[in-house]
Amino acid sequence: MAGEAANRADAGQTRRRGAVLEEAILAAAVDELTESGYAGLTMDKVAARSGTNKNAIYRRWPNRLALGIAAYRQLATTVQPPDTGSLRGDALDFLRRANRHWSSPLGAILRELLAAAGGTSELQAQLQEQSSDAVAAPWLTILGRAVARGEASPEALHPRVATVAIVLLRNEFVVRGVPTAPDDVLVEIVDEVYLPLVRRRGPVPG
Structure with missing residues (x-):
């Protein structure tokens, strides 16, 4: 039963795709960066906050620094x-x-x-x-x-x-x-x- 629940959770995590999922990850990264700075930004926290898994993040940003830069670019306004x-x-x-x-x-x-x-x-x-x-x-x-x-x-x-x-x-x-x-x-x-x-x-x- 526990395995079935985990599979259902994983399926729920992967329903969002493409731009929708990317926006959710970036929004979570922005929140983490704002609250904790770069030192407190982790892939685990962003994954939990965005309701996805770390693999989905790593497919878009190869490391924590790349994600941090992408999040900063969301914060920086023209x-x-x-x-x-x-x-x-x-x-x-x-x-x-x-x-x-x-x-x-x-x-x-x-x-x-x-x-x-x-x-x-x-x-x-x-x-x-x-x-x-x-x-x-x-x-x-x-x-x-x-x-x-x-x-x-x-x-x-x-x-x-x-x-x-x-x-x-x-x-x-x-x-x-x-x-x-x-x-x-x-x-x-x-x-x-x-x-x-x-x-x-x-x-x-x-």
């Missing part, structure tokens, strides 16, 4: 870029938002995942705010507005140029291991590196 009326104002505002995020509870999860990813370049690429295109898009919007205002040349509209400021800030977090960067570091990144680089990318239309 932020609209600021529109302060100047390139300097927009860049500083956006860096300050990123700085606050890094020291927030969600940022703490991101730091845990980065530490766990270590030198695993493929997973780190997934973790770095989903993709290079996603990172560049709001910065290209900021630069596009600057071009329209006559603050920058169209030649500045290059993804590598656009993302220099956020890459330098991320480097502060990763290399120095700090939960937040001083505001004067953000000002220095913008005034000493970002704005001079943008202005050197060709003559400003005039």
